[in-house]
Amino acid sequence: MSKELIRLSDCVVKYDDDIILDHLNLYINDKEFLTLLGPSGCGKTTTLRIIGGFQKPTSGDVFFDGLRINDVPPHKRKVNTVFQKYALFTHMNIFENVAFGLRIAKVPEPEIRTRVEEALALVNLAGYGKRSVNSLSGGQQQRVAIARAIVNRPQVLLLDEPLGALDLKLRKDMQIELKRIQQQVGITFIYVTHDQEEALTMSDTVVVMDKGNIQQIGTPEDIYNEPKNAFVADFIGESNIIDGIMYEDKIVGMYGKKFPCLDSGFSPNEPVDVVIRPEDIDIVPVEQGQLTGTVTEVTFKGMHYDIIVDFRGFKWLIQTTDFSPVGSRIGVKIDPDGFHVMKKSRYSGMFGDYSSYSEEYDELNEDTPEGSDEE
Amino acid sequence: MKSKGIAIPYVVWMAVFVVAPLVVVVVYAFTNRDWSVTLDHFTTLGQYAGVFGRSFLLAFVATIVCILIGYPLAYFLARERGRLRGMAMLLIMLPMWMNFLLRTYSWVFLLERNGFFNNLLSAIGLPKLDIINTSGAVVLGMVYNFLPFMVLPIFSVIEKIDPRVIEAAQDLGADSATVFRRITFPLSLPGVLSGITMVFIPSVSTFVISRLLGGGKTLLLGDLIEMQFLGSAYNPHLGSAISLVMMVIVLICMGVMNRFGEGEGEAVLL
Numbered sequence: 313m314s315k316e317l318i319r320l321s322d323c324v325v326k327y328d329d330d331i332i333l334d335h336l337n338l339y340i341n342d343k344e345f346l347t348l349l350g351p352s353g354c355g356k357t358t359t360l361r362i363i364g365g366f367q368k369p370t371s372g373d374v375f376f377d378g379l380r381i382n383d384v385p386p387h388k389r390k391v392n393t394v395f396q397k398y399a400l401f402t403h404m405n406i407f408e409n410v411a412f413g414l415r416i417a418k419v420p421e422p423e424i425r426t427r428v429e430e431a432l433a434l435v436n437l438a439g440y441g442k443r444s445v446n447s448l449s450g451g452q453q454q455r456v457a458i459a460r461a462i463v464n465r466p467q468v469l470l471l472d473e474p475l476g477a478l479d480l481k482l483r484k485d486m487q488i489e490l491k492r493i494q495q496q497v498g499i500t501f502i503y504v505t506h507d508q509e510e511a512l513t514m515s516d517t518v519v520v521m522d523k524g525n526i527q528q529i530g531t532p533e534d535i536y537n538e539p540k541n542a543f544v545a546d547f548i549g550e551s552n553i554i555d556g557i558m559y560e561d562k563i564v565g566m567y568g569k570k571f572p573c574l575d576s577g578f579s580p581n582e583p584v585d586v587v588i589r590p591e592d593i594d595i596v597p598v599e600q601g602q603l604t605g606t607v608t609e610v611t612f613k614g615m616h617y618d619i620i621v622d623f624r625g626f627k628w629l630i631q632t633t634d635f636s637p638v639g640s641r642i643g644v645k646i647d648p649d650g651f652h653v654m655k656k657s658r659y660s661g662m663f664g665d666y667s668s669y670s671e672e673y674d675e676l677n678e679d680t681p682e683g684s685d686e687e
Numbered sequence: 688m689k690s691k692g693i694a695i696p697y698v699v700w701m702a703v704f705v706v707a708p709l710v711v712v713v714v715y716a717f718t719n720r721d722w723s724v725t726l727d728h729f730t731t732l733g734q735y736a737g738v739f740g741r742s743f744l745l746a747f748v749a750t751i752v753c754i755l756i757g758y759p760l761a762y763f764l765a766r767e768r769g770r771l772r773g774m775a776m777l778l779i780m781l782p783m784w785m786n787f788l789l790r791t792y793s794w795v796f797l798l799e800r801n802g803f804f805n806n807l808l809s810a811i812g813l814p815k816l817d818i819i820n821t822s823g824a825v826v827l828g829m830v831y832n833f834l835p836f837m838v839l840p841i842f843s844v845i846e847k848i849d850p851r852v853i854e855a856a857q858d859l860g861a862d863s864a865t866v867f868r869r870i871t872f873p874l875s876l877p878g879v880l881s882g883i884t885m886v887f888i889p890s891v892s893t894f895v896i897s898r899l900l901g902g903g904k905t906l907l908l909g910d911l912i913e914m915q916f917l918g919s920a921y922n923p924h925l926g927s928a929i930s931l932v933m934m935v936i937v938l939i940c941m942g943v944m945n946r947f948g949e950g951e952g953e954a955v956l957l
Contacts, residue, residue, distance in 0.1 A: 366854055386857040393858045399851040403873045412869070413859035457855075464859065 317342040317500055318363060318468065323372035325358050325524075332358050333369070334524035340502060342467075345494050347503045347511040350521035351547070356504045357472055359521070363502060364470050365389050377467075391468040392461035396476055398453045400445045406432070406456055407441030413464040431463035432456075434493060451482045458493065468500040475510065487513050508548045512536065520544050541654055545587045546663035552593075552628040553663055556586035556653070564653055567603060567624060573651035585654045590618070590631040592650035601643015607636050620666050627666040715927035728928035735911060735929065742908040743936070745822060745897075746890035749829035750837075753886045754879065756830070757837035761878075762871075764838075765845035779835050791828055791899050798824055798900070820902030828896035829886075836885035844878030845871065880944055888937055908933055 318340040325333040333355045340346050348356035361367035362374055365386035374381050381389065392413070401409050410428045419427070432438050435455035445453065454474055461469055471490075475483045491514045494501045505511055511518050512532040520527045520535060520543075528540040539545035542553050556566040561576035566586055578584060598604050608627065609620035616631045621642065636642050719725045732739075760779075764772055782790055797803045798819040805815040818824055848871060856866045894909030901907070908929065915926025 364854075364858060366857075385862075386854070387860045387862055391858075393855065395851045395855055397849070397851065399849060399855040401852065401856070401870060412856070412861075416860040416865060460855075460859070 315342050316340070317377060318502075319373075319375040320359070320362065320369075321373045321375065323359075323362060323369040323374070325355070325362070325367065326370045331524050333362075336372070336524070336526060338519065338526065338529075340468075340500060341517075343498055343500055344516045345491070345501045345503065345514055346517045346519065347505060347515040348519050348521060349505055349508060349511040349547075350527075351506055353523075354521040355524040356506075356521050360393075360470050360472055360502060360504050363468070364391055364393050390466055391470055392464055392466040393470040393472065394454075394457045394461050394474045396473045398450075398457040398477075400453055400456060400460070402445045404445070405441065406437070406443050406445065406448070409445065409456055410441075410460045410463050412460065417464070427463050428459075431459040434462065434496065435459045435489075450478055451486065454478065454486065455489075458490075462493070462497060465497075466499065468502060469494075471501060471503045473504055473506070475505075475507075483510070490514060512548070520547060522547075538652065539587060539654065541657035542585050542587075542659040542661075542663045543657070545585075545652075545654065546659075550590045550629055550631075551663070552588045552590065552666070554586045554588070554626065555661075556584050558582045558584050558653060562648075564651055569602070571602065571646065571651060572648045573653060574648050575651065575653035578653065578655070583656055585656060585660050587652040587654060588628070588646060588650055589652075590629045591616075592646060593628070593630045593632075594645045594647075595630065595632050595634055595636060596643045596645045598641055598643040600645065602645050604641055604643045607638050607640050607642060610636070610638055629666045712927045712930055715924050716931045717928075718924060720922075720924060728925050729932070732928065732932060738906055738908055738911050739933075739936075741822075741905065742891050742933075745826055745829070745905070745907065746887050749826045749833065749890045750883055750887045752826065752830045753834050753837040754882070757834055757882060758841055758875075758879070761838045761841035762845055762875075765842050765848075779838055782831075783835055787832065788895060790832060791896055794824075794828055794831065795819065795899050798827075819900060820904050822901070822905050824900040825897050825905050825907075828900040829890045829893065832896065833886040833889055836889075837882035840881035840885065841875060841878040844875045844881075848874050880947075883944065884941060887940070891937060892933065 316339050320336055320338045323333050323336045324331070336355070336359065338359070348359055350356050358367060362369055365381070365384060365388075368382065376384075376390070401412065404412070407428055410431055411424050414424045414427060428441065429438065432440060435458050437452060437455055437459065440448070440452070440456075445456070448456065454477075457474070458469075474490075475486050478486060487510055490501070490503075494514075503511075503514065512535075515532055517529065518532055518535045519529050522543050528535060528544045530538070535544065535548055539548060539551070542551075545551040545553055554566050556564050558575070558578040558581070559565050559570060560580055561578075562573055564571050564573045564575065564584070564586055603623055605621040605623040605628070607619055608622050609618075611618040613631075616633050617635060619630050619632060619636060621628050621630055621644070630644070716728060717724055717726070719727070760775075764775055767775070795802070799805070800815065800817070800819065802819070804818065808815055852874075853866055853870060856870045857863075861869065892909045892912075894907065894913045897905050897907040897910055903910075912926050912929050912933075914920045915922045915929070
């Protein structure tokens, strides 16, 4: 598609003996919306700070447009950052906040005025110039921070969990807004988030990270439909991950039974992880089921029911619009394209069992963004 | 309701120990020895113009020196982490735990004609200096005694500046000089204003420092007022008038200063 703009080559970051980034290799194309996605402490913010120049890699190189920029300080880089908690200058009004970068670049006053007005209009804050920072809501402050960065016409905009402090509804509006802004100004966005839905909604490319390593790079569809390992499958959406055996191409086995699938390229009888998304499972009468299990929990979700089904001690999550009462025996049927087979990895066996289903939901609710979670 | 109840002792305290004495001062200032109302004390204040001038000048100089020393120190400490910072803080605070009079006396010992410094100077073959009993010595005493009151408020304000705000400025193209000029300094102004207040006011009204280090040659307002209450010139009415005028001038100074800092948060008005 377009040309490569940024390359991180074999980057390592260590604090004492803690490895924050573990030999990271990543390239970023011009004009793409790339998201670094992962849980707290996965190294995504560190990666962003390396690109912004706030952090030097312990070893490895950073290239921008073919030039090595390891030693270029932040104020000389052609990137601008939107910070997590806005980091606005509270002693200046909105106009001066946005004009800050232009004044330093000694842009003539009339041009400053038009560019600032344009930038404020872009984020739907036209006419707010004279207001003070503290008179704005969180969402408005975040938009000022975006205008302040974009007004400088950077080649790359870095966004560090910019929507983390906003409430859900505002966050959804801003996701669409950000995508629109990115397409309108036509520059590269590098976006850091721990919210998988946010990543899928906005990105051209998603980079899933964990423990300082890249787990998978791909389009949102790739990441969701073809997760590379149990970590990615679990982190992106809901997944049932079951131990299986790849008997031969297009035949996968689990619970001692054979199922037709679409995957191939494994060695005969190779142990694998099998991912089945909760929405790809059809509930059928017991006698027609490929597998049968007992319903142990039902939760009404509005659009559908989340039901937990016990298949010989291993609990699956199934999303269905048909109600099945707790305790009933049901059969399930999975189409060949509902299976996704992955090679075994260090994450095998860690995810994908819904025995502790309700606890997991509690965790999700507690997973509200905190301040600087990675320093 | 409950919270109001808690405030009662404070209100009583304020009434008894702040408002009432102020009223007494005002009454004294506008009356004669025989309690007849008069403005004489104010009309004759002109003869003390020199003392007023000297007091405000020395306090002003001391405040400026405190800013010049205190700001870089506070800035450095706020950026510093770990043990060095703890040590430095301790060294700044340590003198404050010692008696004020004692601290000032020790300067007398250091500075006097046959004191520590002069002995040191003659030991290495240099002529002795007249340091004590000069305005310089008084300013030195003020700076030494009140410097922590400049450092601490500035320190706490700079320390609270979000590092991301600094990074944001760098990100937008500001080099470190620009970051300081456009971001750090403006954001630290409330601390500077508090520091000025906390150094200037005690400096203007001090009498111990000028008595001990100025040797009576540099008469300051504090000395003048003290003389009216405890000294030979016993005249509490005149003393009250001087105190009142001094207070009004200080209030005006602080008012003007807070104007400057408007929107930056207000300095503490002590």
